[in-house]
Amino acid sequence: MRMVIFGLTVTSSWGNGHATLWRGLIRALAPLGWSISFFERDTPYYAGARDLTDLDGGHVVLYPGWDDIAQAAAIAVRQADAVIVTSYCPDAVEASRLAQESCRGLKVFYDLDTAVTLARIEQGEQPPYFGPEGLRDFDLVLSYTGGEALGALKSMLGARRVVPLYGHVDPERHRPAKPRAEFAGDLSYLGTYAADRQAGVEKLLVAPAVRLPDRRFVIGGAQYPQEFPWSDNIFFVRHLPPADHPAFFCSSRLTLNVTREAMARKGWCPSGRLFEAAACGAAIVSDDWPGLDDFFEPGCEILLAHSTDDVVAALGLSDGELEALRRRARERVLDEHTSARRAAELDRILVEAATAPGSEPMKETV
Structure with a gap:
């Protein structure tokens, strides 16, 4: 064919x-x-x-x-x-x-x-x-x-x-990898800059970074403007090729998913990054949108964040709680989203x- x-x-x-x-x-x-x-x-x-x-x-x-x-x-x-x-x-x-x-x-x-x-x-x-x-x-x-x-x-x-x-996600390309020091952080976010995603990034990453100055936050992506509100504990990794995504996801305690405004409003639109992170064994905290629970079970396979407080609370979870989240999310993506x-x-x-x-x-x- x-x-x-x-x-x-x-x-x-x-x-x-x-x-x-x-x-x-x-x-x-x-x-x-x-x-x-x-x-x-x-x-x-x-x-x-x-x-x-x-x-x-x-x-x-x-x-x-x-x-x-x-x-x-x-x-x-x-x-x-x-x-x-x-x-x-x-x-x-x-x-x-x-x-x-x-x-x-x-x-x-x-x-x-x-x-x-x-x-x-x-x-x-x-x-x-x-x-x-x-x-x-x-x-x-x-x-x-x-x-x-x-x-x-x-x-x-x-x-x-x-x-x-x-x-x-292709699990042959996205799977658990050895952490790398240059990607290390408490919370990471991988995504191209988009104006209609910026409010979510500021609420769920920039504001937590201000609130938690002793924690390390890492952003990977492309097209970020000079006026982005960087702080001393937010570190930037310029565009990463797909081969580096697994190490990026596996180098932080939590990784953040933020959905573009139009996609979040319509719902039922999971980004490829969401599945990639889960396949790599990352613990994920995500903004909420209609239909998300069709792809991952909130509280069991993925954490939901509606506010800065929710992200701060997620960062306070124990290693054991985050490990259980990682395992269940990876199992779900390998079963249904390859x-x-x-x-x-x-x-x-x-x-x-x-x-x-x-x-x-x-x-x-x-």
Whole structure:
């Protein structure tokens, strides 16, 4: 079975959450019989921070501009059983048009940023990764966000068939690791700077750091502005490649998860970092949002923080209490949230969509 993906990036995890997710999913899809080509525009932004050269389970097609790859893309699309176009793909409109014209298999849109997409539309903006027709011409729309967002994709963008495909983690890449001194802290946070996440970071990390000057706090990520409210006990680690994530998570007593405002408001949108931390055996304290308890059990597998006081209290837990939290969270993620589990879900979803009334059948049974 042949799959063609037109995405933001798979070769660089710099400043985005798409790359790591695609790597795990593609690696897990290959044993299920999928031959995968990932088309990625070769932008200087990602080329300067590329942390993958060989895609395990797939083939990367880097291209400087759409005109340079249009012919090769057309050939790949005509031969594909499924074509997936993603949110924030710089050539999503062109790729979608090509899929509608030439793909004899399934035409799929995967919105890995559903909450942001819907928020922009509600504000009167037109996201650049689909045209004025919205999503009505796709056979299937996959959404990184569940809950009420699934209905909104239908009512606001005309999607006909919508199915959630949540985040996940590759436990071969994210697993317990030896702590490293440069990452050591009482509370760590790994995430790209985002303005709509800043209030949560200040409440759940910056304020606890002010309250607990003898504790060490560590932030890892990219794009943090000079005006970020640093203090003497908050230490910064510039963007970390995925290979360093396990050591980062395992070097602190607790790690913090903060969700972007649009995602938290819609709910049912767990970040990939949340699953990565759990797979690495980290004790996690997270902001709260609707649907979180569908993925982890609060108080048993994950701690919830609604205020600075909650984070301070979490830091006061004993090593034994945090160790139990780590163990249960890791067990949950290995049972339910691995890349292999999501790949099997996607495989099933594609087969069901291809065999739905009015659909063209795939060439083979996956």
